[in-house]
Amino acid sequence: MLICPQCNFENPNxxxxxxxxxxxxxxxxxxxxxxxxPLDAIQCHSCDTVCSEIWLAIAIKEGEEVAxxxxxPKDVEKEDKVEIEGEETKNVEEDKENxxxxxxxxxxxxxxxxxxxxxxxxPLPALFENAVNAQxxxxxxxxxxxxxxxxxxxxxxxxxxxxTLVAEAKIPNLAKTYIALQPHRNLGIPLIHDAWQxxxxxxxxxxxxxxxxYLLELWQDDKITSLQIIHYFSQMTQLWDLxxxxxCRESLLDLMNLxxxxxxxxxxxxxxxxxxxxxxxxxxxxxxxxxxxxxxxLFRESQRTQFGNLLELLGNxxxxxxxxxxxxxxxxxxxxxxxxxxxxxxxxxxxxxxTVASSENxxxxxxxxDELEQSPTKIDDTPTIVLPMQxxxxxxxxxxxxxxxxxxxxxxxxxxxxxxxxxxxxxxxxQARGLYxxxxxxxxxxxxxxxxxxxxxxLRRYFQQNWKSxxxxxxxxxxxxxxxxxxxxxxxxxxxxxxxxxxxxxxxxVVLIQDTRVAVAHxxxxxxxxxxxxxxxxxxxxxxxxxxxxxxxGVESSIxxxxxxxxxxxQALGPRDNDFIxxxxxxxxxxxxxxxxxTSDGLSDNxxxxxxxxxxxxxxxxxxxxxxxxxxxxxxLANQYNGHDNITAILIRxxxxxxxxxxx
Numbered sequence: 001m002l003i004c005p006q007c008n009f010e011n012p013n014x015x016x017x018x019x020x021x022x023x024x025x026x027x028x029x030x031x032x033x034x035x036x037x038p039l040d041a042i043q044c045h046s047c048d049t050v051c052s053e054i055w056l057a058i059a060i061k062e063g064e065e066v067a068x069x070x071x072x073p074k075d076v077e078k079e080d081k082v083e084i085e086g087e088e089t090k091n092v093e094e095d096k097e098n099x100x101x102x103x104x105x106x107x108x109x110x111x112x113x114x115x116x117x118x119x120x121x122x123p124l125p126a127l128f129e130n131a132v133n134a135q136x137x138x139x140x141x142x143x144x145x146x147x148x149x150x151x152x153x154x155x156x157x158x159x160x161x162x163x164t165l166v167a168e169a170k171i172p173n174l175a176k177t178y179i180a181l182q183p184h185r186n187l188g189i190p191l192i193h194d195a196w197q198x199x200x201x202x203x204x205x206x207x208x209x210x211x212x213x214y215l216l217e218l219w220q221d222d223k224i225t226s227l228q229i230i231h232y233f234s235q236m237t238q239l240w241d242l243x244x245x246x247x248c249r250e251s252l253l254d255l256m257n258l259x260x261x262x263x264x265x266x267x268x269x270x271x272x273x274x275x276x277x278x279x280x281x282x283x284x285x286x287x288x289x290x291x292x293x294x295x296x297x298l299f300r301e302s303q304r305t306q307f308g309n310l311l312e313l314l315g316n317x318x319x320x321x322x323x324x325x326x327x328x329x330x331x332x333x334x335x336x337x338x339x340x341x342x343x344x345x346x347x348x349x350x351x352x353x354x355t356v357a358s359s360e361n362x363x364x365x366x367x368x369x370d371e372l373e374q375s376p377t378k379i380d381d382t383p384t385i386v387l388p389m390q391x392x393x394x395x396x397x398x399x400x401x402x403x404x405x406x407x408x409x410x411x412x413x414x415x416x417x418x419x420x421x422x423x424x425x426x427x428x429x430x431q432a433r434g435l436y437x438x439x440x441x442x443x444x445x446x447x448x449x450x451x452x453x454x455x456x457x458x459l460r461r462y463f464q465q466n467w468k469s470x471x472x473x474x475x476x477x478x479x480x481x482x483x484x485x486x487x488x489x490x491x492x493x494x495x496x497x498x499x500x501x502x503x504x505x506x507x508x509x510v511v512l513i514q515d516t517r518v519a520v521a522h523x524x525x526x527x528x529x530x531x532x533x534x535x536x537x538x539x540x541x542x543x544x545x546x547x548x549x550x551x552x553x554g555v556e557s558s559i560x561x562x563x564x565x566x567x568x569x570x571q572a573l574g575p576r577d578n579d580f581i582x583x584x585x586x587x588x589x590x591x592x593x594x595x596x597x598x599t600s601d602g603l604s605d606n607x608x609x610x611x612x613x614x615x616x617x618x619x620x621x622x623x624x625x626x627x628x629x630x631x632x633x634x635x636x637l638a639n640q641y642n643g644h645d646n647i648t649a650i651l652i653r654x655x656x657x658x659x660x661x662x663x664x
Contacts, residue, residue, distance in 0.1 A: 001153070002146045005029075006637070008615050013147075021640060025146055032626055040119055040143040052141040054121065055193055056208040057112055058270065059136045060174055061128070061201045113196060117144050118205065139208060142193070150194045151179065171195055172202035177246045177273045184242055186534075187235065188267035209269045212259035219302040226307055227339045228264075233295060234332045235266050240291060241325050248273050253294050255301065262623055263593060264657060288325055292317030309335045389591060389656045391515045394419055394432040397627035398650040401635045403602055404643035410441035410448030411600050411648040412506075414456040434513040435463055436650050440526050440600040442572065443504030451489045451506040451574050458485040459510060472514045475585045478521050482508065482573070482583040486523075489574030505574035508583075509541060509598050516656055518588040518596070523571050523581055527604050529597040529613075530588075533621060537613040540586065544571035594654050595621050602647035603638045612637060620651065627651050 002011040002025050009020035016026050027036040032049040042052045112118045118140040128136045154171065163176070171179070175195035185191060191207040215232070218224055236252055243249045250272040251257055257269045292314050299306050306314065313331050316322045322331060396417060402409040417434040439455045441448025462481045467473050473481075485508065493503045507524025520528050525543040532538075542548055547566035551557055560566060571581050595617060603609065609617070616637060620630045631651050638647040 001148050003148060005146060005615065008612070028145065031629060034629065039145060040141065042121070042141060053145065054208045055118070055140050055142060055205040056210070056270070057118065057138045057140050057203055057205050058174070059124070059128070059138070059198070059201050059203045061131060061134050112138070112140055112203065117142060117147075118194070119143050139210075140205065151175070151192055172197055172204065174202040174273060175204045177248060177271055178204065178206065180246065181242070181271070187239055187242060188265070190268060190270060206270060209259050209267060212261055212267065212269070214256065215258035215260055215266065216255050216298060216301055218260050218264065219298050219304055226310070227336065229310070230332055230336045230339065232266055234329065234336075236291060237325055237328050237332065239268075240288070243271075246273070249290075253290055255294065255297060263655070288323060288328060289317045289320065291328070309338060389516050391432055391590070392655040392657045393623070393653075394434060394513065395627055395653045396434065396436065396651060397631045398436075398648075399631045399635055400646065400648040401639065403646050404639055406646055408449065409646045410452055411439065411602070411646040412441065412449065412452035412456050413438045413598075413648055413650055414460055415650065416460060431515060432513065434511070434652065435460065436511040436513075436598055436652060438509050438526055438598040438600060438648055438650055439506040439573075440524070440602075440646065440648070441504065441506040443502065447502070447504035448506065450492070451504040454488055454492070455485040455506050455508055455573055458488045463512070467512070470514070472512055472517050472519045472587070478512070478519055478585050479583055482510075482521055482523060482581070483578045486573040486578055486581055490577055493574060503575045505572040507569070507600070508573055511596060511598060511652065513652070513654070516590040516654075518590060519585065520588065521583050521585045523573055523583050524569050525601050527599050529599065529609060531595040531597065531613060531617045531621065532592050533618070534592060537610065537617065540588070541584070545569055590654050590656050593621050593656060596652040596654070598650040600646060600648040602642055602645035603634060603649050605642050605645070608638060608641055620653065623655060627653060
């Protein structure tokens with residue numbers, strides 16, 4: 001089954017184009033420059049951007065039998081074909097006789113599997129072919145990226161348990177632990193993509209994290225403060241309990257296996273799975289003090305000085321005074337509370353010298369490790385470490401399009417941002433202020449487009465004069481801005497003696513950002529969405545239209561929207577004076593990396609974002625994603641599925657990190 005990269009429609013494997021949207025299923029698009037490339041291309045030939053997802057293949061051999069690169073042991077004597085850098089394919093058994101003993105039978109650009117799906121980017125180690133009880137790692141690309149994950153497909157189509165699938169040799173034993181831990185990927189568990197047998201060799205494909213920074217390297221950075229260290233220790237303690245039933249706690253005891261992603265979140269490069277222990281009833285596991293040993297190694301290797309409370313905790317771990325993970329979590333929580341108290345006192349003393357963020361932004365944010373769903377362990381009292389957040393970066397992109405059926409564009413938008421970076425001895429802070437306005441005009445030519453542009457210019461001018469403090473404007477100030485925009489348009493309607501449908505007007509959604517604080521006001525059916533990795537897509541605003549009004553009065557949704565006037569606006573800027581509009585104002589906190597999306601109804605109609613956010617919005621949270629291309633893709637998507645109206649979108653990407661200012 002082929003999953004369309006544009007609309008996520010499920011297509012038969014034989015399709016060359018999506019039967020739903022027409023997108024190509026034989027090419028992929030460079031996310032940086034938009035050039036179309038072969039599915040097996042590693043880099044874009046136009047801009048050199050890496051455009052293939054790279055997977056890490058882990059191969060484990062057991063026993064004395066020499067492995068042959070076939071999917072099933074019974075196929076060893078049959079002809080199998082391996083492509084070697086464009087040369088004519090050869091019989092595997094013939095190759096085995098002709099290749100020297102210490103040369104691997106699979107080279108760069110050959111396929112690791114008989115289905116010719118995974119192309120190797122590097123050769124297997126030279127001595128691996130004839131080795132016994134050995135492991136090897138090799139990077140591969142998926143040359144069929146639109147195919148569903150084989151693991152997902154197998155599990156979805158089978159009524160058998162994982163243990164049964166392993167027993168039937170449908171899934172290698174090595175993959176069992178990875179599959180069981182997939183619900184906890186948010187705690188740092190690598191994603192598994194595929195798994196199979198190669199003779200006496202088990203192969204699994206997992207997420208490649210080789211480009212992630214080592215936790216040890218992060219430890220050497222003076223900007224990583226005591227509170228963040230405690231946060232990492234708390235996450236490792238939670239992982240300790242999670243990994244215990246699978247006998248792979250050793251995954252936490254190798255410094256080279258501890259990595260951090262672009263958002264400085266901890267992750268394991270791989271799981272240290274001893275498949276020989278899987279069937280044993282009981283296995284002697286390392287005591288909890290082993291965590292203390294690896295933590296001491298982090299300090300020793302980074303030449304970083306341990307601080308008071310943590311020094312005592314490590315000593316208690318070593319002596320056995322702390323003997324359980326529950327006791328360890330409790331001690332970490334106490335240290336975290338003490339550090340936050342010290343940090344708040346220090347902030348008060350230094351407030352007159354350096355202002356890192358406004359006072360209304362300094363309220364602590366709860367940063368809680370995600371709860372374990374269906375956890376094999378009983379972790380009932382996982383601690384919540386309360387951390388304030390600070391802005392790391394703020395980026396945006398906006399675009400408007402006339403659509404396929406209109407002859408002129410009545411949408412209008414405006415963006416104003418000011419970003420300052422403050423470098424301090426122990427931290428680097430981004431201070432930012434942003435104003436984002438989107439309007440969808442109405443009233444025909446020389447009506448709607450005038451109203452939308454006038455609303456944007458009025459709001460910009462108002463906030464230039466009335467937003468000068470360090471924090472966000474108050475709700476009253478923001479409402480007054482909307483009232484002034486409404487009055488400006490209403491005055492023109494009155495002066496020109498416009499009446500009925502000839503009266504021009506516009507919808508409005510306006511977003512103000514000050515560091516990690518957000519204010520939003522809206523009138524009409526232009527919307528604000530928020531996308532986060534944890535919460536997914538969330539519609540922040542509620543449309544001012546008849547259908548929604550009826551729902552608020554207790555009418556069922558299906559009945560409310562069966563009315564012929566269900567989508568008629570109940571509020572808009574311009575047609576009536578200020579007594580007839582009631583702009584809604586909300587305040588939000590940015591607690592995690594977020595993507596905010598302002599849209600006109602040309603994009604949001606027909607639940608277009610609700611249906612496509614995972615393919616078109618979720619990836620834009622990453623700093624590596626190009627927002628300009630992302631907003632172009634949204635316009636193209638709307639033209640493909642809507643197109644009946646003007647289309648406008650503004651994307652805002654806000655990246656945050658813990659605000660850790662305590663002294664070491």
